[in-house]
Amino acid sequence: MKKSFNVAIVGATGLVGRTMLQVLEEKYFPINNLKLLASERSAGQNLLFRNEQIIVEELGQNSFRGIDIALFSAGSYVSKTFVPIAVRAGCIVIDNGSYWRMKPDVPLIVPEVNPNEAFKHEGIITNPNCSTIQLVVALKPLLDNYGLRRVIVSTYQSISGAGQKGINKLISDISSIKFCEAMENWQLSDNKNIAFPRRNSDSIAFNTAFHEPDAEKGFSVEEIKMMNETRKILNIPDMKISVTCVRLPILGGHGESVNVELSKPFTLDDIREIYSKAPGIVLMDDFENGTYPTVATSESKDEVLIGRLRLDSSCENSLNLWFTADNLRKGAATNAVQIAELFL
Amino acid sequence: MKKSFNVAIVGATGLVGRTMLQVLEEKYFPINNLKLLASERSAGQNLLFRNEQIIVEELGQNSFRGIDIALFSAGSYVSKTFVPIAVRAGCIVIDNGSYWRMKPDVPLIVPEVNPNEAFKHEGIITNPNCSTIQLVVALKPLLDNYGLRRVIVSTYQSISGAGQKGINKLISDISSIKFCEAMENWQLSDNKNIAFPRRNSDSIAFNTAFHEPDAEKGFSVEEIKMMNETRKILNIPDMKISVTCVRLPILGGHGESVNVELSKPFTLDDIREIYSKAPGIVLMDDFENGTYPTVATSESKDEVLIGRLRLDSSCENSLNLWFTADNLRKGAATNAVQIAELFL
Numbered sequence: 001m002k003k004s005f006n007v008a009i010v011g012a013t014g015l016v017g018r019t020m021l022q023v024l025e026e027k028y029f030p031i032n033n034l035k036l037l038a039s040e041r042s043a044g045q046n047l048l049f050r051n052e053q054i055i056v057e058e059l060g061q062n063s064f065r066g067i068d069i070a071l072f073s074a075g076s077y078v079s080k081t082f083v084p085i086a087v088r089a090g091c092i093v094i095d096n097g098s099y100w101r102m103k104p105d106v107p108l109i110v111p112e113v114n115p116n117e118a119f120k121h122e123g124i125i126t127n128p129n130c131s132t133i134q135l136v137v138a139l140k141p142l143l144d145n146y147g148l149r150r151v152i153v154s155t156y157q158s159i160s161g162a163g164q165k166g167i168n169k170l171i172s173d174i175s176s177i178k179f180c181e182a183m184e185n186w187q188l189s190d191n192k193n194i195a196f197p198r199r200n201s202d203s204i205a206f207n208t209a210f211h212e213p214d215a216e217k218g219f220s221v222e223e224i225k226m227m228n229e230t231r232k233i234l235n236i237p238d239m240k241i242s243v244t245c246v247r248l249p250i251l252g253g254h255g256e257s258v259n260v261e262l263s264k265p266f267t268l269d270d271i272r273e274i275y276s277k278a279p280g281i282v283l284m285d286d287f288e289n290g291t292y293p294t295v296a297t298s299e300s301k302d303e304v305l306i307g308r309l310r311l312d313s314s315c316e317n318s319l320n321l322w323f324t325a326d327n328l329r330k331g332a333a334t335n336a337v338q339i340a341e342l343f344l
Numbered sequence: 345m346k347k348s349f350n351v352a353i354v355g356a357t358g359l360v361g362r363t364m365l366q367v368l369e370e371k372y373f374p375i376n377n378l379k380l381l382a383s384e385r386s387a388g389q390n391l392l393f394r395n396e397q398i399i400v401e402e403l404g405q406n407s408f409r410g411i412d413i414a415l416f417s418a419g420s421y422v423s424k425t426f427v428p429i430a431v432r433a434g435c436i437v438i439d440n441g442s443y444w445r446m447k448p449d450v451p452l453i454v455p456e457v458n459p460n461e462a463f464k465h466e467g468i469i470t471n472p473n474c475s476t477i478q479l480v481v482a483l484k485p486l487l488d489n490y491g492l493r494r495v496i497v498s499t500y501q502s503i504s505g506a507g508q509k510g511i512n513k514l515i516s517d518i519s520s521i522k523f524c525e526a527m528e529n530w531q532l533s534d535n536k537n538i539a540f541p542r543r544n545s546d547s548i549a550f551n552t553a554f555h556e557p558d559a560e561k562g563f564s565v566e567e568i569k570m571m572n573e574t575r576k577i578l579n580i581p582d583m584k585i586s587v588t589c590v591r592l593p594i595l596g597g598h599g600e601s602v603n604v605e606l607s608k609p610f611t612l613d614d615i616r617e618i619y620s621k622a623p624g625i626v627l628m629d630d631f632e633n634g635t636y637p638t639v640a641t642s643e644s645k646d647e648v649l650i651g652r653l654r655l656d657s658s659c660e661n662s663l664n665l666w667f668t669a670d671n672l673r674k675g676a677a678t679n680a681v682q683i684a685e686l687f688l
Contacts, residue, residue, distance in 0.1 A: 150658050154498035154601040156552055156590060171527045180524035183515045196595055199640040206595040207640040208500055208668070210652070213632040218612075218654045220631070240658035244601040244666065246500060248592055251540055251550040257498035257588040259603075268562075287564070288557040296543040296551040308554070310562045314494050314584035322588065324552070 004030035007340075008067045008091070010082065011074030012036035012056055013045055015163045016096055019333035020071055021049055023302075027337060030344065037063050038074070064089035069340050072097055073332065087123030092343065094336045096127040101229060108232050111338040112280040113140045118342050125339055130331030131155050131222065131245060131254055132229040137304045137330075138258065138323045141278040142271070143234060147263030149317070150240040153226065156255035157247050158295060158327050159204055166204075170249055173205035209247040220245055252299035253326040261318045268309050268319065275306050280330070285309050293324040301326055302334045348374035351684075352411045352435070354426065355418030356380035356400055357389055359507045360440055363677035364415055365393055367646075371681060374688065381407050382418070408433035413687070415680050416441060431467030436687065438680045440471040445573060452576050455682040456624040457484045462686050469683055474675030475499050475566065475589060475598055476573040481648045481674075482602065482667045485622040486615070487578060491607030493661070494584040497570065500599035501591050502639060502671050503548055510548075514593055517549035553591040564589055596643030597670040606661045612653050615663070619650050624674070629653050637668040645670055646678045 007024070011017040017038070024031065036047055036056045043058035057063065059078070064070060064086040072079055072086075072095040079097035086093045100106045107117040108126045113136050118125050128136070135153060142148060159166040174180075177197040186196075199205055211222035222245040231239045275283040284293050285307040293305035308322035325331055351368070355361040361382070368375065380391055380400045387402035401407065403426060408414060414435040416423055423441035430437045444450045451461040452470045457480050462469050472480070479497060486492060503510040518524075521541040530540075543549055555566035566589040575583045619627045628637050629651040637649035652666035669675055 152496055152603050152656075152658070154588075156500070156592070167530055171530060174527070183518070186511055186515060196643065198643075199596070201636075201638045201641045202634075203640055205640075206593060208594060208599045208638050210631070210636060218631055218652070223654075242603060242656040242658045242662075242664060244498075244652065244654075244664055246599070246601065246666075248500070248594065249550060250552060250592065252543070255552045255590070257590065257601075259496050259586060287554070287562055292545075292554060294545045294552050296547055296549075297545045299540065299542075308562070308588065310567075310588075312496075312586040314496070314586045318586075320586060320588055322590075 002068065004032040005068040006033040006035070006066055007031050008035040008037055008064060008070040010037045010059060010070060010072040010078065012047060013038045013042040014073060015160060015167070015328060016073035016332045018047070019328045020073065020336060021047060023329065023333045023337045025050055027341070029337060029340065035063070035067065061085060064091050067091045069094065069343070071336050071340070073336070083124055091123070092121065093124045094127060094339050095124060096332050096336055098129065098225060100124050101126040101128065102232065108229060109339050110136050110233055110335060111342060112137055114233055114235070115342055118339060127332065127336045127339065128229045128233060129222070129225045130161055130327040131157060131256065132226050132233070133331050133335050134254060134304045134323060134325035135226065135256060135258070136230055136233045137280050137325075138256075138306055138321065139230075139234065139260070141274045141281070142260060142262060145274055146266055148236070148239065149261040149263050151242075152259040153241070153243045154257045155243070155245045156250065156257070156295070157222075157245060158250050158252065158254055159247055160251055161247065161254065161327050170204050173199070173203045176203070177205050179205065204247070204249050206249060211245055211247060250295050253295040253324045254331060255293070255295055255322065255324045257320070257322050259312060259318065259320050261315055263317070265317055266319070268311065271309060271319070280304060281306055283307070293322060295324050298324040298326045300329065302330050304330060346412065348376040349412040350377040350379070350410055351375050352379040352381055352408060352414040354381045354403060354414060354416040354422060356391060357382045357386040358417060359504060359511070359672060360417035360676045362391070363672045364417065364680060365391060367673065367677045367681045369394055371685070373681060373684065379407070379411065405429060408435050411435045413438065413684050415684070417676065417680070427468055435467070436465065437468045438471060438683050439468060440676055440680055442473065442569060444468050445470040445472065446576065452573060453683050454480050454577055454679060455686060456481055458577055458579070459686055462683060471676065471680045471683065472573045472577060473566070473569045474505055474671040475501060475600065476570050476577070477675050477679050478598060478648045478667060478669035479570065479600060479602070480574055480577045481624050481669075482600075482650055482665065483574075483578065483604070485618045485625070486604060486606060489618055490610055492580070492583065493605040493607050495586075496603040497585070497587040498601045499587070499589045500594065500601070500639070501566075501589060502594050502596065502598055503591055504595055505591065505598065505671050514548050517543070517547045520547070521549055523549065548591070548593050550593060555589055555591060594639050597639040597668045598675060599637070599639055599666065599668045601664070601666050603656060603664050604662065605659055606663070609661055610663070612655065612663065615653060624648060625650055627651070637666060639668050642668040642670045644673065646674050648674060
């Protein structure tokens with residue numbers, strides 16, 4: 001077993017790539033040599049790692065020579081094209097893109113949930129979708145202790161899930177409505193009716209949004225991913241799950257409102273006990289005393305924060321819960337680095 | 345039947361009160377004399393109605409002499425104290441507050457849903473909670489055509505539901521993190537890690553939030569209201585319904601993600617047909633072609649916008665839907681004025 005590794009990050013200048021850098025540093029990942037790769041447009045920048053400036057190189061056919069572990073977060077086209085190249089060069093690839101996730105013989109891994117599957121890899125291990133990761137972390141203890149009959153999810157997803165583009169759009173849309181200039185005027189005064197600036201339906205400024213439509217008519221790509229990936233990770237191919245994904249002008253993490261029907265009776269106190277001991281989870285459930293997860297609370301944390309546990313009297317053995325996680329960390333970079341840590 | 349009415353608005357200077365003014369004007373409500381009432385602190389302002397300045401008077405014991413219809417939106421204490429005074433003075437009271445809603449013999453009315461109940465009033469008619477109103481409008485056609493077995497709701501509520509205070513908090517929280525000064529810096533650059541300003545968990549700036557805790561442990565007041573009021577309005581006291589309410593930094597309206605189990609088989613096309621003809625509803629359901637409701641789209645409209653219809657394969661006879669409505673209009677002022685219109 002090697003003591004330290006040659007690591008490459010593909011898409012190093014993106015939001016997730018930069019977060020991967022942060023997480024690798026925080027976790028003292030044993031790195032011998034770090035190579036940062038990006039598109040031609042993004043290459044040439046310097047990024048800081050362990051107090052050292054590293055020049056970002058342009059991704060190419062020969063980029064993976066001598067690399068042990070390659071972390072990818074550069075979109076589906078790059079994953080499709082370069083992951084096989086990296087595998088042929090002898091890397092273990094941990095890919096945050098969606099292209100390889102549902103392929104048979106490609107493990108889809110959340111370390112708290114199905115770590116052993118990672119060792120069956122044939123060069124590629126995939127990192128699930130951000131909203132999927134926090135869902136399966138929250139469901140796993142319920143699955144193990146009670147069995148799952150049905151899961152209904154509504155998500156509250158940060159626009160940062162769309163990467164730097166998403167954040168740029170948020171800023172741009174807020175600027176378009178001259179929010180900063182106008183906000184003082186929103187105080188009520190004589191003769192003034194509320195006149196909030198008109199926004200197009202595709203504005204994310206103080207508005208709701210959805211992901212792109214899927215080929216599956218009526219559904220979004222995010223909803224299809226969540227359902228497919230959850231079934232694969234939990235190894236329940238016919239799992240009863242229904243999902244609505246909503247994008248919002250929030251930052252720090254994704255929230256999820258989940259209704260779960262379990263296969264056995266339970267008490268909320270037992271579930272709190274289970275969650276308080278479960279890996280990768282922090283229980284924050286004392287609503288009447290002001291303790292509950294928010295996406296701001298999740299920011300920069302690696303755990304899934306769980307709260308708002310309530311009995312659902314509308315169905316037997318059912319409860320509602322709410323959980324948040326930093327979509328760039330546990331939802332992407334941290335989960336990927338944790339997969340890499342399985343090989344230490 | 346009178347030709348025109350003496351109308352009073354209690355809480356005229358608040359967000360809902362001002363919206364009531366707008367709606368009365370838009371609908372050419374036959375007003376003989378309009379009296380605007382508010383607290384001592386808010387009295388003395390001028391508000392514009394039909395091009396005429398009206399001085400806001402301080403609410404008192406004698407404020408309702410000669411008034412035919414009194415619209416209240418001034419909080420529970422004012423409703424508790426002054427609604428009976430208005431009734432004794434001979435008014436029909438239409439109250440947007442929560443205090444009287446669940447009292448027996450007090451109608452709780454959404455005109456598209458249960459208009460006839462309004463005529464059973466004993467002086468007080470109540471306007472439901474904003475999130476309840478849009479829910480029952482969306483459910484009524486499904487109830488009438490298929491029967492409802494179970495309803496699971498996750499809401500996406502505008503912070504304007506907390507009134508002007510909510511909007512002020514949004515502005516204040518965004519100012520606190522120096523968003524306007526900093527937003528240019530969110531562009532990635534060399535050596536810069538993403539450093540979004542830290543927020544407290546109670547900040548609404550790009551964050552998720554909940555309503556106040558209810559006496560019913562674990563639930564929020566909004567969730568309890570929605571469940572109780574929906575059962576009353578639809579006249580299904582034992583209706584199977586489960587609700588999670590989330591407050592967000594969005595403006596224009598509330599969104600709701602709803603999973604419904606019907607009592608009979610259906611097709612989505614049949615439901616689209618039903619919705620396209622239902623009162624108070626606009627169908628916006630062509631997701632792959634970019635047609636779906638958003639809260640920005642809802643703003644200043646009086647209808648409930650319904651879309652994102654999807655089959656739920658996890659349960660028989662089940663579907664998911666998403667709808668939005670302007671929480672200040674259909675969710676409050678417009679519904680109240682529509683109740684008043686029942687008496688024309």
